[in-house]
Every structure is written in structure tokens, then in C-alpha cells.
Amino acid sequence: SLVETTFRLDLQSGVTELDRPATLKMNLDFSALRRQVSNELSTSATGAAEAVQVGRAAAEALARIGIYEWLEEISSWKLLDSRLQSDENGDPVESVHVTPPQANAAAQHELRFGEIVVDQTTGPSGEWVVFFVSPMRYEVMFLPEGGNSYQRLAIQGSMDEPYADSSVALRRLLVVNGDPLAQRGTGSAPASLGETLGFTTAPSEDGVVTVTRIWMSNLGDGKAEIDLRPNVTLENAPYGDWIVMVTGDQRYEIRNGAGRPVLNTSGSPIRGAINGPDLILSKEGLVSRVLEGSKAFQFGDTFRARVGRVMTFEGDTTRMGTYTLLRDIDAKPPAVQVFVNDLTPQSGEVIPPRPTMTLLLSDPNGIDVDTFRFERQRLGETAMAPVDPSTYTINPLPVDQMSVSHRPILFIGTYLMRVYITDLAGVSAESPEGGFAEFLFLVEEDPDLDPPxxxxxxxxxxxxxxxxxxxxxxxxxxxxxxxxxxxxxxxxxxxxxxxxxxxxxxxxxxxxxxxxxxxxxxxxxxxxxxxxxxxxxxxxxxxxxxxxxxxxxxxxxxxxxDEPVHFEGLVLNAPNPFSPFDPVTRGTFFTYNLSQPAENVSIRVYSSAGRLARVLEDASGERGYNETHWDGRDDNGSLLANGVYFYKVRTESAFLDEDRIEERVGKLVVLR
Structure with a gap:
């Protein structure tokens, strides 16, 4: 990132999408970019030759800077369609810009006291402030209890090294950075100019001087403002860092990039009143004011602003979200690979007419799925045209890869395929013919299009x-x-x-x-x-x-x-002869097999003289095996006399829309 802060855009209404695009403007400190590029260059050139090399490299770096949007769904930054403000000749427009003063960030840097020891009997009561003048060095200031002017101790301290000053009974002080990843001298600095930590000393009830309070951030919740005077130009602007520090007496002073107070002609610090009129620093070209909030400021509260020579980037968006300026240092385009039936053919090889094709797109910056385009041309017969989206499926995960499954139907011919894709930093796939990956394949047989x-x-x-x-x-x-x-x-x-x-x-x-x-x-x-x-x-x-x-x-x-219902095999009754008094059967069972279910089955029992003795309606009429029980009684419920009887099993059903009747006759003997 080229800025120390990302910016979050939100609307109080909670709306996340705008009806029409809004323009974002973000400033770049070009001097800081030149310093960064100069540190990256390994050159033996000096003087004017070095300046030319740095200038050329800075211009190349500038061309790779843009506004980026944070995409929560994939946890990655994506380049916004952004541009550098230019004049009518195409040259970048420069201006002087003051960053909004940022409150003391010592707590964010995980600065803390490792040890504080004051003399328990002679130690003074008051407020102590550690003020960083560089990433590793700090000075110590003391404001006595009830006083309105602080004392700056003569000795400076260093991070991670013990500090002591006998003139104020400070026996031992150790300031450390709690972040194990903070580097000393390179990379992320352990501290920044103007960051402060503080503590208060006071005697306890038994007279022993102790530390009663420690803080690593501003205690006041107000704000500071720094503006440029109207006569400031690109040539005379007060470039660099400026610190607003509360001095503890409802006043504040301005400190420069070396951490020193701005002085008046008599050598005293120039101070302004909190909630008072603007403090005008004519020589420096600055105007400042400090406004108190709901919590009062305390000695050592600080704000840091920066005056820089900036160039402005613009970008349009319709989304609320998080934005920042980034420089893409990876100019390598996305890689595009083609697999056909799990093999990797060379461009120009023969492939089947109905292949299983997989496109694998990868880039360490992340793939911008929205930029994917897939085109195909049958040389000599068709023009280059988009591939039917219904013939491929996109799998966009993980962020740095994207696969496309494609099942084309190809006829005899030579096919040119183009894949357009851009990474999240805006770098497109490349080929000698343009901003796309290109593949040539031959098909030597027509496809099988006939289904089983x-x-x-x-x-x-x-x-x-x-x-x-x-x-x-x-x-x-x-x-x-x-x-x-x-x-x-x-x-x-x-x-x-x-x-x-x-x-x-x-x-x-x-x-x-x-x-x-x-x-x-x-x-x-x-x-x-x-x-x-x-x-x-x-x-x-x-x-x-x-x-x-x-x-x-x-x-x-x-x-x-629609099969006719008929009996399959014999129609029988068992046992036969039978007795109604048989303790097991208590009568007899008529058994028969039907080829299909019957709509109605009835069994009629006749005496040997032909008299109807019993009618069994709704007898079993399932397909296959059936059995129906008879207890040996007539329709009046009386037991039939011993003798020979005849029975008729009758089925009724419809066949081809005609009623059909099937009957079978059998003989049984009642033996009581």
C-alpha cells in the first residue's frame, strides 16, 4: 500500500449500492514514491545519472498505481477503473495536500512500558510523556503536578534500552514494542514520529511515590486541524510531517519533522489555545486549531499531519466499501492452460470432435472472474465469436485460480480459441497477437451426434x-x-x-x-x-x-x-371331506389361482339335488393364489347336513370394455 490508511465509505442509511457512479479521489505523495523506488534500485550511478534512473523508475511505478477496492467475499484487493489526473498535455497534475491529522497511534504500534522505576522518596509528582522523534529514539518530558510548563529532559532514550535521569529521580525506564514482527531499522517501523506514551506519579497514603496511571493513546477525544495559508505554492510549501502536541495547560504547540517545537523570534515555542482562535504560523505557511470533545485533552496528546506534493487518482464506483492506493509490482500476466481429456495438447495438435476441455487460469494477484471472455473461430469458415455460455461452467475458487469446464461439439476444421482474463491488479493475459491467450487446434473427424x-x-x-x-x-x-x-x-x-x-x-x-x-x-x-x-x-x-x-x-x-381373468390350475377345497367342528379349520378353504385381479369373486354351494345352500360374496380375488373360508353353514346360519355338495367359483371382470365371466365347479363332502 502506498498510503498509511485505507478508507471506508458508508452511508448512514445503510445503502451499499448507489444509483449512479460516484467519483473517488485519492492523493499520492510522489516524493515518497521516489524515495521508495530509490531504495529498491541497486545502481552504481550517482548524481545526475542516478536522478535520471530514479525518475524513470518512479514514472514506471506511477503507471502501475491505482485505486483498489477490498472485496470481502474473496478477501482480496481488486483494481478499480481509475486514472491519474492530468493536464491538457497529458502530464500529471501536482498539488500541495495536507493529510487530516491522525491521533496518537502508539497503542496501534503496540508500544508499551517494559519497566518504570522512580525514587520512592524523592520522586516528583506529575505527568511524564515519552515522545518519539524517530522510529527508535524518544525524548522524555515532565509536567509537575499543578504546573503549567513542562520540562524536556536533556537525555534522549532508545527503544528496548534502559533509560535513567537522576535529576528527576527517574531510576529506570524501559520502552518496548509488543509486536514480535516489528522490525528494527527496516520494514515496518517499531514507532513513528509524534507517538507518545505517558504515566503519572504521585505519593501513596504512606508517602511512597508510585506510578498511578499509564496510557498509550490520547485521553482527549477532540480533534486537530491543519491547513495551508493562501500564499503557499508548490515551490514554498512546508513539506514533511507536523505534530500537534497538547502541552497540558489548555494549550498546544506545533512540532516539525525533527520533533522540535516551532519557535518564535525570542526562541520560545509558539503555542495556541485549545478551542481558541486559529494559530497562524506565517513563516511555515500553516494554520492550526484544536477543538476539544467530550473528554478533555491531557499533556502529551498528539496528532500527526503530513504536507506533501501529491498527484491525484480518480476512480468511479457505485459500491460502498474499503478503498486504498496500491502499486502492483507484479507485471506478470495470468497464466492460461488448456487440458483436453485430461491431457495437455500443444497448440496446433489434433483433438477429438467432442472433447472434455478444461481451462485453468491462475495468477498470484488473484483472478478477476468478471473479465473472463471465451471466443472461438473455425478458420476459413466462421468469424471469431463468443463461445456459447451454456457449454461451459466456471469455478472461480480459490481466488488465485479459476477453472472453466467446457464440452464443445466440433466439426472437421482448424479452430482458433482465445481466452481473455485479467488479474485483480488489472494485468491481462498476453499473446503475440494481443491481450489474450490464444490456442490453435485441429479436428479431423466429425462428431458423433446420434444418441443411443x-x-x-x-x-x-x-x-x-x-x-x-x-x-x-x-x-x-x-x-x-x-x-x-x-x-x-x-x-x-x-x-x-x-x-x-x-x-x-x-x-x-x-x-x-x-x-x-x-x-x-x-x-x-x-x-x-x-x-x-x-x-x-x-x-x-x-x-x-x-x-x-x-x-x-x-x-x-x-x-x-388388459389380460382376461382366468383360473390357473385347479380349484379345490381343503380339507375335503370336512367337519364344521374341526378344532383347527372350523370348516373348509376354497383355493384357486387367478391370472389377473378380478373385480368380483363369488362362491355358491349347492346340494346334490341342486338347491342353493350358501352364497359367499366378496371372495378373495387377488392375482395369483387366493383362499376363502366357509364354515359349513347355509345362508340362514344353520349347519348343513352330512352329504355331498357342489360348489361354483365365479369371477366377474371387464375385458376390452366387455364384461367377462369365468366359472369353475367342484365337489365337496360335509362329514359332521
């Missing part, structure tokens, strides 16, 4: 869609035919009565020879009762063509079974 076909048959022959069977099938056989090769693992079969959910045939008996992959058969038991049925089967070939038994996926094969 199906034929359904049973033991009597081939079935037609919508056909009628007057005999229930015992077994179905599905024949699958393909012009190239079947993917047999994709075969699915389901059967359902019309109006009912389909039931998948889980374990059909499949015949398939991988040496002859164009054909397969599947058989399974039919076991259908009379009714209308929907049968659906689907399978995919190795070219991903999908075929269906029905007209399409939503229109299954239909079949009607």
Missing part, C-alpha cells in the same frame, strides 16, 4: 409405444444400440403405473461386451397386473449423447396390459 436407440420386447416379440397386451408379460428385454460406444454405467430403467411415481429397476440383468461397446441388453421380470404403464429408459454414449426409450425425457414409453 432403444427397443423393448417381451417373450412374444417387440413392443410398440402405446401398445396393448392381452397377455401379461413375464419378462422385459431392453435392446440398446449405439453408432459408436455406450457408456453402460449411465443406463437407467424405471416402470410406473400411470399416475404413480416411477420405480427404478435397480438390478436388471445386463449383457454388455466392452469389445463390442455399441450394443447392450437388459432384462428384468415384468410381473404386471392389468393397467396402463409408463416405462422409461435412458443411456449416454461416450460422446455424451443421451437417448431415451420414450419420445424424450418427459415422454415415457406407454403400455397397456
Amino acid at each position: 436407440t432403444f427397443t423393448l420386447s417381451y417373450e412374444e416379440g417387440v413392443l410398440e409405444d402405446g401398445g396393448l397386451l392381452t397377455q401379461a408379460p413375464q419378462q422385459f428385454t431392453l435392446h440398446v444400440q449405439e453408432s459408436h460406444a455406450l457408456d453402460i454405467g449411465t443406463l437407467e430403467i424405471s416402470v410406473a403405473a400411470v399416475g404413480q411415481p416411477p420405480e427404478e429397476i435397480l438390478w436388471p440383468e445386463i449383457t454388455f461386451d466392452r469389445l463390442q461397446p455399441a450394443v447392450a441388453t437388459a432384462t428384468w421380470p415384468a410381473d404386471l397386473t392389468n393397467g396402463e404403464y409408463e416405462i422409461q429408459a435412458q443411456a449416454t454414449d461416450t460422446s455424451t449423447n443421451v437417448g431415451f426409450l420414450g419420445a424424450d425425457e418427459e415422454t415415457p414409453f406407454r403400455l397397456t396390459v
